[in-house]
Amino acid sequence: MGTAVDLKNIVVVGHFFAIKIVEIGVSIVAKVAEYLITPIGRKFSYLCNCNDNLENLRKEVEKLIDARARVEHSVADAKRKGEEIEQDVEECEKAAREAKPVAGLHETGKFHKVSYHINPEKIWLTLSKGYQAFDSRISTFKDITNALSNPSVDMIGICGMGGIGKTMLVKEIARQVKGHKLFDEVVFVDVPQIPDIKKMQGQIADELGLFLCEESESGRARRLYARMKEEKKILVILDDIWARLDLETLGIPLGDEHKGCKVLLTSRSRGVLSREMDSEINFLVGILSQEESWSLFQKMVAEGDCIRNHDLQSLAVAIAKECAGLPIAIVTIAKALREENLFEWKNALLELKRPSWRNFSGVQAAACSTIELSFNFLTGEDLKSTLLLCSLMGYTYHASMLDLLKYGMGMGLFKDVNTMEEARDRACPLVHKLKACSLLLDSHISEMFAMHDVVRDVAISIASRDQHVFTMRNHVVPQEWLDKDTLKFCTAISLHKCDVNELPEELECPQLKFFYMYPKDPALKIPDKFFAGMIELRVLDLTKMHLLSLPSSLHLLVNLRTLCLDQSVLGDIAVIGELKQLEILSLSSSDIEHLPREIGRLKELYMSKSFDQCLDELKHLSRLTTLEIHIQGAKILPRGLFSKKLERYKILIGDEWDWHEWDYHAIEDLYLGELQDVKNVLNELDAEGFLQLKHLHVQNSPYILCIVDSVEGVACDAFPLLESLFLHNLTNLEKICNGRLTAASFCNLGIIKVGNCNKLKSILSVSIARGLQQLQVIDVTECKSMEVILGTEEEDRISSNQEIELITPRGIQKCSLTAEAATNEITFSKLKSLSLSYLPSLTSFC
Structure with missing residues (x-):
């Protein structure tokens, strides 16, 4: 029989049936028949009807395959919903795996439910429209994805101001980690300002294709918890949280409960992330660069093809710049202007430059x-x-x-x-x-x-x-600001670098508490009666003005607490003495000749670069607690100045100091340069020991012989809070400390730097060194007579030496360390840096 027939072999692979078609000859069919037909009760006609039998078998298998597909769809749908599988369904699947007879399986696999639920791909996860990979954020993007890959990190936070683009960023991160199979499932939840737990649980369930039939929050949480644990790797994004969220209440497993679950949070508040949510790593999303802002603006306007117009081009650049790198502002404004005419563009720029008149109307309302x-x-x-x-x-x-x-x-x-x-x-x-x-x-x-x-x-x-605040920056001040009805209720006025042509004789502002003016024209005249109607004024700041005399109406400001006259040329300022409630006076970088003697009630005085003579006038300020001053030309610092027990001070004496270099350092700073008659800094300037001083810089003063001298033989307190000591070019300095000091002296010293002090033979004594437990930096350079770093005083016991090795510019050298120091363990446990250079006379460290 030369005719070939089809035979379908059933192959069971896992849970699925595969059908393989094989062509065989009659001889093979006969061989199969030999195995299939039993010797007893089989008719020869069965072989003759082989084709019919095989066709029936094929149909039964196809029915079984269809039935199995229906069952598997139903099972997958039920599992997605968190439901348990019926026992008979489980047994049917088991029978399929054990390859039981086809006809029996077909009958067993008949179930009432044949349809199944499709969970569509999330739209936000498939579309990346609107996202732009800015260069300034690429590194942040990579750092966040790396953190998500870290198995030891469960929760990550992203913070930034509203409209900065946090949501766009996390959605793009979600798309990429899902695409790269870093997570099997990604869930995105918009967090309401006032969290609605039930609603959020429903949102999570929708993302997972899960139907929640429970009414209680706890029941829904249990269902979500179980469903999430079925996912091997799942990322949950909670966008824009404002306060603490209880993840357990939502039903989100974390940490040891589910190692494969990670949570990504966004918030405007870093504190919410770190303190209230305990996020392990937080990333800050900043503003766009000017180039990125312009690129985004062009992209948003591109559909209108309008900025090719030369007239609009310059306006577009200016508007994009005014958006100051805030994506939501750029996008909102660009789209709003896309089809508008030239006049609308000009008006938009005007709105952006006059924010106090906008009141959130116009094109930037969303931002x-x-x-x-x-x-x-x-x-x-x-x-x-x-x-x-x-x-x-x-x-x-x-x-x-x-x-x-x-x-x-x-x-x-x-x-x-x-x-x-x-x-x-x-x-x-x-x-x-x-x-x-x-x-x-x-x-x-x-x-x-x-x-x-x-x-x-x-x-x-x-x-x-x-x-009722009126403010204007970098513009011509309109006449409307003098409207009487407006000024009647005004509480603050701020005019920064504005064109003010003329001031009224009197400004009637009965509720005004704050007045700041920095005019473009420093010669702007202030009428004598100008302040007469500001009886409640508490803060007055007039910056960069030329005032031959202060307005006489100033003395009527009986409630004035703070007066700032910085960067100004000032003549007669005697009227300041009549301000009985004045506590804070700032004259920084102003040209003045004398301080009124009547300001003795003053508590705080700020005068960087204001004087060019002796400071004896400061002695009259008996209540002074805060002083910041830079006297470039002064040669003499008044004795007893520090005995006033200043609580805060920053004092620079001499021409060499740059105030701006030190302007933002810690308080309690003293910078001394070019002092002509001071030999002993502590004894002559502050007999009490500079109890508040934290930073001392002394340079270019040839008369100074020592910093501390307790020649009386009685131990004294010296610099108990001092953190840094810098001594430079003190050509006659013989000792930093002479005599006995208490244990509290220098006890907080962290940095000591000495340079170009050619008569200095040692830095500090061994006895003082024992108390320097905070010392982190020692830097000594260009001191020709320096023999040892830690020397001895009479009360220090001297005994035999032992040698230590020091790494110097000339190689490894052996220096002696006194046995006394070794046995008493002078330990600088916090020392991070030791630099000794150009010390030709150095023989030992201690």
């Missing part, structure tokens, strides 16, 4: 509303008031904590605070919290902070709307 929402969520009026005050401060890029303290103290912003130190302790946490909420920014300069332009605009708008 502003996100910032206002962050403002509304600030807890406590002190935080809100601090932010609004920051928006009024006259700065272009960075603002100083010191200015905030001056203004805040004057305005009474810090409740129950009496001293600047207490104010600083109150203000620093407030600024830190505002930074954590992305409403203030870090500065690259210590003691400074910054505010994003859009945040400032929103804060000014809020202040204008809610507190």
Whole structure:
């Protein structure tokens, strides 16, 4: 029989049936028949009907395959919903694996439910429209994905101001980690401002294709918990959280409960991430660069093809710049202007440059509303008031904590605070919290902070709307600002680098508490009666003005607490002495000749680069607690100045110091240069021992013989809080310390640097060295007579030496270490850096 026939062999592989078609000849069929037909009761006609039998078998197998597919779909759908599988279904599957007879399986596999639920791919996970990979964020993107790959990290946070692009970023991260199989499942949840647990649970369930029939939050949480544990690797994204969320209440397993589950959070508040959610790693999303802003703006406007118009090109560049790197502002404005005419573009730029008049209307409303929402969520009026005050401060890029303290103290912003130190302790946490909420920014300069332009605009708008504040920056001040009805309720006026042609004879502002003016024209005249109608004024700042005499109406400001006359040319300032409530006076970088003797009630005085003569006038300030001053031409520092027990001071004496280099260092700083008649710094300048001083710099003073001299034989306290000591070019300095000192002396010293002091034979004595437990840096250079680093005084016992090896520029050299030092273990446990160079006379370290 030469005719070939088809035979289908059934092959069981795992849970699935595979059908393999094989062509065989009659001889093979006969062989198969030999095995299939039993010797007894089989008819020869069965072989003749082989084709019919095989066709029946094929149909039965096809039915079984279809039935199995239906069962598997139903089983997968049920498992996705978190349901248990019926026992008979489990047995049917087991029978399939054991290859039981086909006909029996076909009958057993008949089930009522044949349909199954399809869980569509998430739209946000498949579309990346609108995302742009900015260069400034590529490294952050990589760092976040690397953190997600770290098996030891469960929770990651991303923070940044509203509208900065956090949501777009995390969605793109989700797309990539899903595409690269880093996670089997990704869930994205929008967190409401006031969390609705039940609604959020429903959102998670939808993402997972899970049907929740439970009514209670706890029941739904248990179902979600069990469903998530079925996923080997799952990422849950909780977007825009405002306060602590209980993941257990939601039903999210984490940590040891499910090693494959990770949570990615976004928030405007760094504090919410780190303190309330305990996220292990937090990343900050910053603003776009100017080039990136322009690129995004062009992309958003491109459909309208309008910026090829030459007239619009320059406007577009200016508008993109005014958006200050905030993506939501750029996108919103660009789309709004896409089909608009030239006049609308000009009006948009005008709105952006005059934020206090916008009140969140116009093209930037969406961007502003996100910032206002962050403002509304600030807890406590002190935080809100601090932010609004920051928006009024006259700065272009960075603002100083010191200015905030001056203004805040004057305005009474810090409740129950009496001293600047207490104010600083109150203000620093407030600024830190505002930074954590992305409403203030870090500065690259210590003691400074910054505010994003859009945040400032929103804060000014809020202040204008809610507190009747008038502010203008870098523009011509319109005549409307003199409207009497407006001024009647005005509480603050801030005019920064504005064109003010003329001031009225008197400004009637009965509720005004804050007045700041920095005019473009420093010769702007202030009429004598100008301040007569500002009886409630508490803070007055007139910057960069030429005033031959201060307006006589100034003496009427009986409530004035803070007066700043910085960077000004000042003549007669005697009227300041009549301000009985004045506590803070700032004359930094101003040209003045004399201080009024009547300001003896003053607590704080700031005068960098203001004097060019002796400071004897300062002796009359009996209540002075804070002093910051730089006298470039002074040769004499008044004796007894520090016996006034100044709590805070930063004093620079001499021409060589650059105030701006030291302007933002810690308080309690003293920089002495070119002193002509001082031989002993401690004895002649402060007999009490500079109890508050933290940083001492002395240079270019040939008359100084020692820093501390207790020649009386009685141990004295010297510099107990000093953290750094810098001595340079003191050509006649013989000793840093002479005589006995108490154990508290120099006990906080962390850095000592000595250079070009050619008569100095040692730095400190062994007895003093034992107390230097905080010492981290020793740097000695170009001291020709330096024999030892740690020398001996008469009370130090001298005994035999032992040698140590020092690595020097001339190679490894052996130096002697006294046995006394070795046995008493002079240990600098925190020492990080030891630098000894150009010391030709050095014989031993100790």
